[in-house]
Amino acid sequence: MRISKAITDDNYFLVKATLYKAYFDIAMKANIDIKNAQIDIDEFETNETTAEEKLNNTYKAYKDFFKTLNHILYERRSNTVNKQINLFTTNIDIFIEKLLEDLDLQFNDGFNGIFNKKFSLSNFKKSFYQKSLHYDNISEIPVFNLLKIHGSVTWEMNKGNINFSNLNILKEVTDEISKISLLDVKTLNDTKWSTDTRNLTINEIVDEVTKITPIQIVTDFIKSYEKLQIVNPTKDKFKDTTFNKNYYEMLRLYANELEKENSALFVMGFSMADEHIREITIRAIKSNPTLKIFIVSYTKSANDIIDNFKNDKIDINSFPNVEFINPEDGFNLRKFNEYLLLPLLADIVLN
Numbered sequence: 001m002r003i004s005k006a007i008t009d010d011n012y013f014l015v016k017a018t019l020y021k022a023y024f025d026i027a028m029k030a031n032i033d034i035k036n037a038q039i040d041i042d043e044f045e046t047n048e049t050t051a052e053e054k055l056n057n058t059y060k061a062y063k064d065f066f067k068t069l070n071h072i073l074y075e076r077r078s079n080t081v082n083k084q085i086n087l088f089t090t091n092i093d094i095f096i097e098k099l100l101e102d103l104d105l106q107f108n109d110g111f112n113g114i115f116n117k118k119f120s121l122s123n124f125k126k127s128f129y130q131k132s133l134h135y136d137n138i139s140e141i142p143v144f145n146l147l148k149i150h151g152s153v154t155w156e157m158n159k160g161n162i163n164f165s166n167l168n169i170l171k172e173v174t175d176e177i178s179k180i181s182l183l184d185v186k187t188l189n190d191t192k193w194s195t196d197t198r199n200l201t202i203n204e205i206v207d208e209v210t211k212i213t214p215i216q217i218v219t220d221f222i223k224s225y226e227k228l229q230i231v232n233p234t235k236d237k238f239k240d241t242t243f244n245k246n247y248y249e250m251l252r253l254y255a256n257e258l259e260k261e262n263s264a265l266f267v268m269g270f271s272m273a274d275e276h277i278r279e280i281t282i283r284a285i286k287s288n289p290t291l292k293i294f295i296v297s298y299t300k301s302a303n304d305i306i307d308n309f310k311n312d313k314i315d316i317n318s319f320p321n322v323e324f325i326n327p328e329d330g331f332n333l334r335k336f337n338e339y340l341l342l343p344l345l346a347d348i349v350l351n
Contacts, residue, residue: 007206014182015202015209017218020225021177022185023233028153029174031094032167039102044334061334062099066144068341070105073142075348082127083142088254090150090274092230094167097154100144107144117164119155121249149250149277155229162229162246169227176221183209251276258284258291268296268333272308282312285319296336297326 007015037055044060045053073083087096100107108124111117128141156165188208189200231247257263258281265281272278284291295316297305302324309316316322325331327339 007210010215011206011210013218013222014212014216015206017180017216017221017225018183018185018205018209020222020232021182024173024177024225025186027092028170028228031153031170032174034093034095034098035167037098057334058095059099061332061337062095063103064337065333065341066100066103066105068337068345069144070103070142072341072345072348075345083140084125084127084145085142086145086147086253086257088147088149088250090148090231090270090277092148092150092152094152094154096146100146105144106141107146109146109148111164113164119162119164119246121246121253124253147250147253149247149254150231151229151247153228153230156227157229169224173221173224173228176224180216180218180221181212182216182218183212251280255280255284259288261288261290263288263291265291265293266296267293267305268336269298271304275311278308278312282309282314285322289321291321293322295322295324295326296331297324298329298331300326300329300331302326 034055037059039056039059041056041060045056048054048057069085073085076083089096097107097109106128108126110119110121110123112120112123124145124147126143128143129138130141131138153170154165154167155162156169157163183205185200185205188205192198192200192204254277258265270277272281281293285293295302295305306316317324325336325340328335331339
C-alpha cells in the first residue's frame with residue numbers, strides 16, 4: 001500500500017485495516033455462509049431479487065457447468081490423453097470446492113492427508129481409476145485439478161508448510177472485526193460513483209479515516225488477517241517466501257499447459273488484469289500456434305479485456321489462435337452452458 005501524504009503511524013495502520021476489511025467484506029466474508037448453505041434446486045430461480053436467489057442461480061449455473069464438463073470427459077475414448085481438466089483460478093473463495101464436493105466429483109486441490117492436510121504441487125496431475133466389483137474392468141475417472149493461484153481462505157502457514165485450515169482463520173478474522181469500528185469504504189466508493197463516476201483515491205480514504213474518533217486499535221485484526229494465505233490486490237503481493245514460491249510454481253504449471261501441443265484455454269470471468277498471468281498468456285499465444293484460446297466476455301465489446309492487453313501493447317484481436325465468445329451483453333455462465341457446452345456434449349454423444 002502506497003500513501004502519498006504524511007500520516008501518523010496509528011492512522012497508517014487504521015487505513016491498512018480499513019482496506020483489509022473492505023476486501024474481506026467483498027471477497028471473503030460470505031464463505032462461511034456458502035459452506036453452510038444447503039442448495040438443492042433443479043431449475044433456475046425466476047427472479048434474482050434476493051441474495052439467496054442470486055446464490056441459487058449461480059450455484060445452478062456452476063452445477064450445470066461442471067456436470068457437463070464431467071460428462072464430456074467421460075465420453076473421451078482416447079487412451080493417449082487423460083480425463084483431466086485444469087482449473088486455474090485467481091478466486092480465493094470456496095465456491096468451486098463446495099460445488100465439486102456437493103456433486104461428488106473427483107478433484108485435486110493440492111492437499112494430501114486427513115488430520116494434517118498439507119499442500120504440495122506434486123498432488124496435482126494424479127489420475128484416478130475405478131475397478132468394477134464383479135469383472136475387474138478398469139476405467140479412468142474424470143478429475144478436475146483446482147489450482148488457486150492467488151491462494152485461498154482455507155490456507156494457513158504452519159512451520160513453512162501451507163496447511164488446510166478449513167475456515168478457522170476466516171472465523172478468527174470475523175471475530176476481530178466485530179470488536180472494532182472501521183470506515184465502510186464500499187459505501188463511500190458507491191457514493192463517489194453515483195456523483196462523480198469514479199473510484200475513491202487512496203488520499204480520499206486517508207482523509208476520511210483520519211476523522212475517526214476515537215482511534216481504533218486494529219493490531220489484533222491486522223495480525224489475524226495476515227494469517228490468510230492469499231494475494232491481496234496490491235502491487236506488494238508477497239511477504240512469505242513459501243507462498244511466493246507456490247504462486248510462481250503454479251504460474252509455471254499454467255505456462256507449461258499452454259505450451260503443450262493442441263491445448264485449449266477458456267478464459268472466463270477474468271479480465272487479464274493480472275500482469276503476470278497476462279504476460280505468460282501472451283508469450284504462449286505467440287510461441288504455440290497449436291494453442292487455441294477462447295476468451296468468454298460478459299460484454300459484447302470486451303473492452304476491459306482488450307484494454308488490459310493493450311497495456312502490453314498487444315492487439316489481442318490480431319492473433320488467429322485467439323477467439324472471443326461474446327455474442328451478447330450479459331453473457332454469463334448460464335448462457336455459456338446453453339450456447340456452447342450443452343450443444344457440444346449433445347454432439348459428442350451423438351457421434
